Amino acid sequence: MHKAITYLLLLFATASFAQIKGKITSANGEPVPFASIGIENTYNNTSANENGLYELSIKKTGNYTLVFQSIGFKTRKETVNVTSLPYTLNITLQDETYTLNEVVINNTDNPANRIIREAIAHKKENSEKAGRFEADFYSKGIFRIKDVPDKIMGIKVKEEMEGEMLDSTGAGVLYLSETVSKITFEQPNNLKERIIASKISGDDNGFSYNTALGTYYNFYNNYVEFDLKMISPLANNAFNYYKFKLEGSFFDDNNNLINKIQVTPKRDKEPVFEGYIYIVNETWAIYAVDFDIKGYRMQQPILENLNLKQNFSFNTSSRIWAKNSQIFDFKAGLLGMTFSGTFTHVYSNYVFHDHFDKKTFGKEIVYIEEDSNKKDSLYWQTARPIPLTEEEVKDYFKKDSINTVTNSPEYLDSLDRKYNKFRPFDIISGYSYRNSKKHNRYSYDGILKVPIFNTVQGWTFNTGLSFRHYDADEKKYTSFGANFNYGVAEDRLRVNGWFTHRFGKVGTFYLTGGSIVEQFNASEPISPAMNMISSLLFKDNYMKLYDKTFAKLSYGREIFTGLNMGANIQYVRRKQLFNNTDYVLIKNDHDYTSNNPQASNDYTTPAFDTHNLMKADIAATIRFGQKYITRPDGKLNVSTANYPTIAVQYTKAFAASDSKYEYDFIAARTYYNTTLGNKGDFGINLKAGKFFNADNIAFMDYKHFNGNQTHVNSGNSNTNAFNILSYYSHSTNDSYFESHIEHNFKGYLMNKVPLLNKLQWNLVVGYHGIATPNYTPYHEFTAGFDNVGIGKFRMFRIDYVRSYQGSGYVTDGVMFGLKFLDIIQ
Numbered sequence: 001m002h003k004a005i006t007y008l009l010l011l012f013a014t015a016s017f018a019q020i021k022g023k024i025t026s027a028n029g030e031p032v033p034f035a036s037i038g039i040e041n042t043y044n045n046t047s048a049n050e051n052g053l054y055e056l057s058i059k060k061t062g063n064y065t066l067v068f069q070s071i072g073f074k075t076r077k078e079t080v081n082v083t084s085l086p087y088t089l090n091i092t093l094q095d096e097t098y099t100l101n102e103v104v105i106n107n108t109d110n111p112a113n114r115i116i117r118e119a120i121a122h123k124k125e126n127s128e129k130a131g132r133f134e135a136d137f138y139s140k141g142i143f144r145i146k147d148v149p150d151k152i153m154g155i156k157v158k159e160e161m162e163g164e165m166l167d168s169t170g171a172g173v174l175y176l177s178e179t180v181s182k183i184t185f186e187q188p189n190n191l192k193e194r195i196i197a198s199k200i201s202g203d204d205n206g207f208s209y210n211t212a213l214g215t216y217y218n219f220y221n222n223y224v225e226f227d228l229k230m231i232s233p234l235a236n237n238a239f240n241y242y243k244f245k246l247e248g249s250f251f252d253d254n255n256n257l258i259n260k261i262q263v264t265p266k267r268d269k270e271p272v273f274e275g276y277i278y279i280v281n282e283t284w285a286i287y288a289v290d291f292d293i294k295g296y297r298m299q300q301p302i303l304e305n306l307n308l309k310q311n312f313s314f315n316t317s318s319r320i321w322a323k324n325s326q327i328f329d330f331k332a333g334l335l336g337m338t339f340s341g342t343f344t345h346v347y348s349n350y351v352f353h354d355h356f357d358k359k360t361f362g363k364e365i366v367y368i369e370e371d372s373n374k375k376d377s378l379y380w381q382t383a384r385p386i387p388l389t390e391e392e393v394k395d396y397f398k399k400d401s402i403n404t405v406t407n408s409p410e411y412l413d414s415l416d417r418k419y420n421k422f423r424p425f426d427i428i429s430g431y432s433y434r435n436s437k438k439h440n441r442y443s444y445d446g447i448l449k450v451p452i453f454n455t456v457q458g459w460t461f462n463t464g465l466s467f468r469h470y471d472a473d474e475k476k477y478t479s480f481g482a483n484f485n486y487g488v489a490e491d492r493l494r495v496n497g498w499f500t501h502r503f504g505k506v507g508t509f510y511l512t513g514g515s516i517v518e519q520f521n522a523s524e525p526i527s528p529a530m531n532m533i534s535s536l537l538f539k540d541n542y543m544k545l546y547d548k549t550f551a552k553l554s555y556g557r558e559i560f561t562g563l564n565m566g567a568n569i570q571y572v573r574r575k576q577l578f579n580n581t582d583y584v585l586i587k588n589d590h591d592y593t594s595n596n597p598q599a600s601n602d603y604t605t606p607a608f609d610t611h612n613l614m615k616a617d618i619a620a621t622i623r624f625g626q627k628y629i630t631r632p633d634g635k636l637n638v639s640t641a642n643y644p645t646i647a648v649q650y651t652k653a654f655a656a657s658d659s660k661y662e663y664d665f666i667a668a669r670t671y672y673n674t675t676l677g678n679k680g681d682f683g684i685n686l687k688a689g690k691f692f693n694a695d696n697i698a699f700m701d702y703k704h705f706n707g708n709q710t711h712v713n714s715g716n717s718n719t720n721a722f723n724i725l726s727y728y729s730h731s732t733n734d735s736y737f738e739s740h741i742e743h744n745f746k747g748y749l750m751n752k753v754p755l756l757n758k759l760q761w762n763l764v765v766g767y768h769g770i771a772t773p774n775y776t777p778y779h780e781f782t783a784g785f786d787n788v789g790i791g792k793f794r795m796f797r798i799d800y801v802r803s804y805q806g807s808g809y810v811t812d813g814v815m816f817g818l819k820f821l822d823i824i825q
Helices: 002-016 111-121 123-129 377-383 390-406 409-419 528-538
Strands: 020-026 036-039 045-047 053-056 062-069 076-082 091-093 132-146 172-186 190-200 223-226 228-231 242-251 257-265 274-280 286-294 303-315 320-334 337-352 364-368 431-435 440-444 452-454 458-471 476-487 492-503 508-519 545-560 563-576 611-623 627-631 634-638 645-654 663-675 681-692 736-744 762-772 775-790 793-805 808-818
Touching (some): 036 303, 036 320, 045 053, 045 320, 045 337, 062 303, 111 242, 111 257, 111 274, 132 390, 190 377, 409 431, 476 508, 762 793
Parallel strands (some): 020 091, 190 364
Antiparallel strands (some): 020 053, 036 045, 036 062, 132 337, 172 190, 223 228, 242 257, 274 286, 286 303, 303 320, 320 337, 458 476, 476 492, 492 508, 563 611, 681 736, 736 762, 762 775, 775 793
């Protein structure tokens, strides 16, 4: 009974604080969802919810002229005398009637083309009119799921989600959030947002990412960003991608002639929109848009369709058409499950500016106020411009109630008692003991980790012990633990440990040490799992290992926005290792190579003598144009592709057991990734370095280049590795210059080729090179296809690679990219 009363109070409260409220319906009595409602000649506006219910806040009683607007309906004005609050006003909207004057349409005189040309010619003017403002912003997002199966790949899914998220049919709300903020915007992309209130259903400590950042879709620009740059119907080259048809015209409430134009793609697989754009005659401004985006056009095959609507209102005083609402609905599907969602944005209380002070926009783009996620229901009842639907009320009530219970000390204690119960099988599978009130966790990894094979250790078994503590209030984090690694063929146990402590904003301190096996190339160009497959199936043991006993102290922090620095000092003792097994699953007519990367057929001579030394490193990374979000729980950097990133490093090896192992090394790197309009993604990574006094240093201290001899890679951008270069063939202890360049056309070329465009593959070309004093320059040229697959599963990439040493041909090969390798390795 208590829960029922609480629910009814919540439902009542969502409406009881409304100022002017009501329901908007069509002539046949159906609700009109997401209609715009505003006070004439002001920017005090709101939007109806999906059931046609609306609430408009006003400060006092009096006479008001309200404007009701929705795509496909006649705009309606209603003057009311509000004598008491709340005031109820239900409205019926009539279907819009379109007229089409008799015109002669031929190949040279399409009236829609004329209107679009005028809109393109005036888009800079119209964009700049509304391109510099302050405004109130409200956002609400809901993410639903249905048809959840009982199990996916043997893992129980439905049972784990039932109760809090799903009902008995396998449907429910996965995510619901709201945000209230104040935004300052300057065309084309300067944004500053201050989040006043943030609410996530079932999480009273979370901060919603449902903000204005990344959702300002401007069709006056040539491209509209949706992960992929979609071509605007008002782009300068729009006629290369779209066909336009004038479906009719009508007059709005201010006697402006509005043209409804159908937008149709010329080619189906391009990154294009389809639907309708409404253009105001004479000013050629956007009145509204109603576009569908197909998932395959965005290269998001899981997404089936996204519908985007924008409504603009006109102020007779400012003569500006300003966006008052934006709604996008999406539908997606995967593994039989259906996902859908709606995100509603309301822009109100505009203040337009001729210019902003230079200091208005800086590196901070979003600031989240300290108690923004602690606003009570009274605040939300007065601040929320769109009334909640019954579905949303139920979700808030259910999840917030569950959250209250699950965060109570009694529940946490009972949950810990249940979770911490020890079972005999935990000795094998692993065990964790946690204290939720103190935010502590002690873990034992068990011995069921998948064993890994290499020719030095044979089959290896791993386990670990760890402790973790996080102090959310102080923004501190502490963890320590130990890993245990046993090699069967080597018959040796190695142990290493770590201690990590983060001092809030001050930085992070690391202490590591112990005994491990490490690849000669510390960048690990081949993963243990890939080396195991290559060894057991093909008898190709590419991974070369040495024994490392060490103690290392590291510290890193952000000095200021855009500059991160780190330093470490370590003691190492290094010892050569040899193969201890020739085990293989599939017999092969060749032998394993030795563990000496410089002499593959020498099984007895060590690659280096046992030695020890001290090493110190200092490094800095500079990210020009770095932006960030300020949250109460810390600072979150936001990547930007507008500028390259530069990294520099200095290494000093000293106090060695033999002075020949001592050296100095400097290195620099710059990398840059950007999107070139609709012509694809370009990436470049340049590296250079120089050794000093390093003639006889140990081989693991050389500069090694990330080669690949497996013909399999991760399938993602290949701007940090070579494709068919032997792992240690070009290693150097002198100077070097390394370059990686790649361009993924993202369908720009393939989409225009009949038949081939149905594959939806992306052409990718690249170049990789090395220049050192030891060898003539090495080059790799690549051409291939990304986004290879069937239907919604496009996780493959295929490249043809051809390599040259100087001007002479070396070899060629085909690389198979598997995008899920980064997850499983």
